[in-house]
Amino acid sequence: MSYTEQLIKIGNDYMASGQPWPATKMEIAQWAMNNNRWQPQPALLLKICAEEIAGAMREEFITDNQGRRVRAKHVARMPGPDGEQTYLWDDYHTMSREHMLVSAQTERQQIASWCYRLKVDVDSFNENRNPGPAIQISLNFEPDMADMEALESVEVAS
Secondary structure, three states, rough: OOOHHHHHHHHHHHHHOOOOOOOOOHHHHHHHHHHOOOOOOHHHHHHHHHHHHHHHOOOOOOEOOOOEEEEEOOOOOOOOOOOOEEEEEEOOHHHHHHHHHHHHHHHHHHHHHHHHHHHHHHHHHHHHOOOOOOOOOOOOOHHHHHHHHHHHHHHHHH
């Protein structure tokens, strides 16, 4: 059984145990740890640390010359020293055009994947579980982008 399958089993066992449901991920994790269903492994702790550092780096912003708030660090899948693909972080002030291009392409692919997953989930819910009017979801983000740009320009001007 893969690690992911083990975690899924923990979630299903929590649900079957009579604990309050629906539940938060923290409630499920606390139950798993209290019942000796999950213990951190050194490699997992390293991975958690790396993910937390990456998460924090995604939250670091700077102000560009035009007054926009932009992310200071960007990750891109690039060839490593041994020729194998690896994810490398770089800083806005030092990264190459290639690094930014790869980072932007990767993020766009992730966004498209999330949008597709959302569409499939909503379509399935509408067709199989929804007793009311169909939930409509637009994947056209141009109005959202215009609203965000307008809000940011007001904040910069303040």
